[in-house]
Amino acid sequence: MIRNTFFVFVLFSLVSCVAPGTSFEELDQIQIDEAIAIIKNTKLDEPVERSRKESVILVENIIEKITPATDQWCEDNNISKARCSWKVNYLDDDMFNAFASGRNTITYTKGLMNGVASEEEVAFVIAHEVAHHLGNHIANAQRNILIGSLAGRILGSVVDGSDDLISQTTDLGARFGSLVFSRDQEKEADYFSLLILKDSGYDLLEARNIIIRMAQKSERNSRSTFFDTHPTGPERLARFNKTYSQFLKTNR
Ligand SMILES: [Zn+2]
Numbered sequence: 076m077i078r079n080t081f082f083v084f085v086l087f088s089l090v091s092c093v094a095p096g097t098s099f100e101e102l103d104q105i106q107i108d109e110a111i112a113i114i115k116n117t118k119l120d121e122p123v124e125r126s127r128k129e130s131v132i133l134v135e136n137i138i139e140k141i142t143p144a145t146d147q148w149c150e151d152n153n154i155s156k157a158r159c160s161w162k163v164n165y166l167d168d169d170m171f172n173a174f175a176s177g178r179n180t181i182t183y184t185k186g187l188m189n190g191v192a193s194e195e196e197v198a199f200v201i202a203h204e205v206a207h208h209l210g211n212h213i214a215n216a217q218r219n220i221l222i223g224s225l226a227g228r229i230l231g232s233v234v235d236g237s238d239d240l241i242s243q244t245t246d247l248g249a250r251f252g253s254l255v256f257s258r259d260q261e262k263e264a265d266y267f268s269l270l271i272l273k274d275s276g277y278d279l280l281e282a283r284n285i286i287i288r289m290a291q292k293s294e295r296n297s298r299s300t301f302f303d304t305h306p307t308g309p310e311r312l313a314r315f316n317k318t319y320s321q322f323l324k325t326n327r
Contacts, residue, residue, distance in 0.1 A: 110312035114290045120192035123209040130188040144274035195281035206267030
């Protein structure tokens with residue numbers, strides 16, 4: 076147990092200094108202030124209670140709708156069909172959360188499904204987790220662990236890239252959700268998520284409500300790994316707004 080805890084600690088400290096692939100422009104204070112005002116002034120619809128069955132059907136529906144867009148993405152980026160077909164799991168857990176793990180698995184919780192109002196909000200979360208897979212974020216996080224000399228010593232006999240290590244880190248990823256990702260990977264996942272939703276015909280402003288909702292929740296001190304590890308609510312919303320206005324300008 077002590078060894079596990081220490082391993083987790085090492086994992087987090089290594090991952091937090093990862094240099095990611097996509098770089099994002101800094102936001103200015105006006106954009107952040109605008110986002111803060113939206114978070115403060117938006118009155119969202121109340122969350123809808125969903126049974127397990129309703130949740131599963133809803134998420135399957137979302138997967139079906141986004142699949143043409145993600146298939147295209149995979150084709151364009153030479154990602155194999157096997158890695159591009161999404162496995163989704165419902166987790167009977169009250170925490171408002173979702174995470175990507177393994178090669179193509181996405182897990183979402185009962186707490187999430189009962190914590191949002193619209194399909195678009197759920198779609199944003201699912202597309203965000205899909206985006207972690209498309210961006211190869213899990214493999215990158217694992218590689219970053221492998222190159223850490225401290226992690227190497229801690230892991231001892233575990234050989235580079237062995238199944239053991241992969242499953243260990245995947246388990247950790249599964250347990251701690253998006254904690255294994257860096258903040259820039261999170262920004263990238265949000266950005267990809269918007270592209271996927273737009274190409275799938277979703278109403279992006281409706282989807283944006285989940286970001287506002289999470290920011291409002293986190294102000295009330297609700298805990299979830301889904302927002303602990305992500306950029307802060309206002310920053311996330313400001314980035315969303317920026318991308319959205321770029322879409323409008325370029326009409327793409
Ligand atoms: Zn994430």
